[in-house]
Amino acid sequence: MSGIVRTDTAPAPVGAYPHARRVGHLLFLSGVGPRQPGTNAIPGNVHDADGKLVGHDIEAQCRQVFANVRAVLEASGARWEDLVDVTVYLTDMTRDFPAYNRLYAEYFAGVDACRTxxxxxxxPTPIAIELKCVAAMGLAT
Structure with missing residues (x-):
């Protein structure tokens, strides 16, 4: 199908969907989490001796999810600056919002994307953050 984007530079999707799909000048990214490409390791997750997830480092997960979004954008021929809408899902808003918001401001400086x-x-996987993004490609912003 035309406009479908799949890349090895970002973690594989956890379901039957592409990394992104281009329709006209718009690029729609599927939900992107902080798993590491190639290994699917989740940075910042803390496990007890039995392997049970007991905590996470939201800063580590934010940095990785932003890198993964960038990888999908680049594989699609888009740039970070092309982002026009970002929806962010947090599993612990109270605990994680301050650090996430600070890092978002750092990574998105100069990018005037709408955000929710x-x-x-x-x-679906033991992650604390996921991003859903839309980029406008080839248009003056």
Whole structure:
């Protein structure tokens, strides 16, 4: 199908969907989490001796999810500056919003994308953050 983007530079999707799809000048990214490409390791997750998830480092996960979004954008022929809308899902809004918001401001300096942040109870894998993005390609912003 035309406009479908798949890349090895970002973690593989956890379901039957592409990394992104281009329709006209718009690029729609599927939900992007902080898993590391190639290994699917989740940076910042803390496990107890039995392997049970007991905590996470939201800063480590933010840095990785932003890198993964950038990888999908670049594989699609888009740039970070092309982002026009970002929806962010956090599994612990109270605990994680301050650090996430600070890092978002750092990474998105000069990018005037609209943003919505939603608190949710869980994501499909043991991650604390996921981004859903839309970019406008080839248009003056």
């Amino acid at each position: 942040t939603v608190g949710i109870t869980a994501l």
